[in-house]
Amino acid sequence: MKEWSCIDDNMMAYRQEVRKLEDKFEGLELSHVLRHNNEAADRLANFGSKREAAPSDVFVEHLYTPTVPHKDTTQDADTHDVAMVEADWREPFIRFLTSQELPQDKNEAERISRRSKLYVMHESELYKKSPSGILQRCVSLEEGRQLLKDIHSGICGNHAAARTIVGKAYRQGFFWPTAVSDADKIVRTCEGCQFFARQIHLPAQELQTIPLSWPFAVWGLDMVGPFKKAVGGYTHLFVAIDKFSKWIEAKPVVTITADNAQDFFINIVHRFGVPNRIITDNGTQFTGGVFKDFCEDFGIKICYALVAHPMSNGQVERANGMILQGIKARVFDRLKPYAGKWVQQLPSVLWSLRTTPSRATGQSPFFLVYGAEAMLPSEVEFESLRFRNFREERYEEDRVDDLHQLEEAREAALIRSARYLQGLRRYHNRNVRSRAFLVGDLVLRKIQTTRDRHKLSPLWEGTFIIFEVTRPGSYRLKREDGTLVDNSWNIEHLRRFYA
Template identity: 25%
Template sequence: MNPIIKYLAKNKVPEDPLVVRRLRARAASFTIIDRQLYKRGFTMPYLKCICPTEAKEVLFEVHAGTCDNCQGTTSFAFKILRQGNYWPTMKEDAKELVRKCDTCQRHGNLIHVPIEQQTAIFRVCPFFQLGMNILGPLPMAKGQKKFLLVSIDYFTKWVHDSKDTKIYWKRKKDFGQMSCPMCYGRITRLHENRPGKHHFRLTFGMEAVVSVEILSETGRMKVKQPDDTGTRGELDLLEEVREKAAIKMMVYKRRVVGYFNWRVNPRIFQSGDLILRDAAATGHSSTKLEPNWEGPYEVIRSLGKEAYSLKDMRGRPLDRPWNAEHIKRYY
């Protein structure tokens, strides 16, 4: 602000013509009244220009003073403007203060942005895919069974289920081999996509016909009569149809992965960094008015796969590692 004050009060300008032109354009929005610099504003006729020392006092008083009110960066800056104050970096300073405020950090919104990129699973060949899911714990049944393993064939939608008392990797492996031996090893999430052809056509090489159409002689059956020679020809050409469907599914998955990865915002922490953890992820019951984050905690080391070992401020390690999805940096 000093160059503007010198220009308005003493008509002093720099030697560079380009800087002089910019200075005169900026100075048109300022004026001096009783040896005090003011800026012509839109919220108020004149906004008082204050120095950095006064700006820090105003920031602290408005945000955490007598009438403190923790709020966002933009509303915080607007509130300062309504008080009749102005300085060039007020929005950036307000953002920095809100980011470092302890109360604002603890009551901040939960982060739903993904932290790591999505990995698409492409099958070796069509139909070698199985969807598996684990449900439970459910109410105790006969034999103390409370978990349910469900597998679904990707195209035929054939379902197989099993009840268990506990879920462990060997049980899932045996169940996968029993459900579909050819598909095991390629277990993925069951996901509906549009390969361009109906699943029945891709499986059996022909369109599906229900029994009602055969009995009532529908229009489609009259136009296209069953032909054994044509059916065998369709089966010979089925491999090409499956390959085209597989290519379309691959393009679709890559497009989905690209959209998902565009939103990824990785969170990387180093040993010694201070963090806050998600209060809901700890399993403690909380109300709407309680903080969303608790801490701070210190990072001991990285365990890989976005997992970190933490300790409290007294130096006691936490009982389990925490994923970066449930923690954020503490300033």
């Protein structure tokens, strides 16, 4: 076999490994692939160097050690401590301005000769002519970094942004060529700035919608409250919504317990059948053993939403808002505002929501459940056309026809919902500012509790380590001592920490 030359010492270990395997094959042929025929591999290589979420059709494996151990060539050699000294960027300009001495490299010499027009020597020191006309004393890179740190967090510093502290350094009459990048690094790694940084509100991931299947297959479950104590001592409300038909169920309760949550959902099962999944939050009434055992006995899968991320269960949150909005207006009384009669008004609000067409499906929940629109009291009172044309002898036949046509209507609603969700994704994804973390990254987590908080409290806590990527935009965390943090957290509440 021909000899190979290695452009890097690290490649010698791989060459030796191939030599060991060479004898196990009858023949070995290597073909050079031209760049334009290797686009797929190039894209994967470029993707590997970016900190972005992997596409759904790409499987990523992180290798933290080389597949072939590299031989340490320095083991047999004498070890010496080598101090890296940065070259002084001012020296070429000083030599040219004082003695017309240029570097041997032609390109470098041309660059120095042209750039030197902006520099002058004064009392054996190099100065740069600024656009404002003042002379800026040229300092070394290390002096410049110390100057920026003092401006940023020194005795007169207020932890200003990078652009601000660079402007101050320039206005004070100093210059060095890496001022902007040095300021960015200083501000980015400042602990005070990181723990008090503002939250990024632009979405970090593309919208992930829940695909619809069929009526009563998937329910969203939540709890609303506290309300003003009503007759009977009711203070909270359990709410559930069918993801397909948007049918809403609600039940007032006195106390928030797993037993009450179980009783509420058993009533739904008895009326609409056993669902495939329940999507709910991490409240103790839903994470306790009583509710979990109930779901396990019925073969119901529980999907828990991310902590402090209501968008994970957005439909039931929307249902909560519509119920609250309806109750607020109905219980309002100028003489006795917010009276405790909301329980009596709840059935009217639910009836209205169930008979109102949904923008996603184009049909009312009542129609998608029963195959016909409900007869409203106003239709009877004002004698609508449907009320006048009602014939009892034809009702049974018409009702059977409605049920036969119901499946087709549900299919049409499913297609309309898919188009609606596609529009939501397009609208949401226009503002995505892509961010992603890898296993092992250091992050800060937004503080959720308001207990013992004041105006000077930090917005973030940590640091934490990314332990697992559960799905795009969702992460399991662990503390620095190695203990795992409960539940998964959305990237919306995480921020990269720069040590």
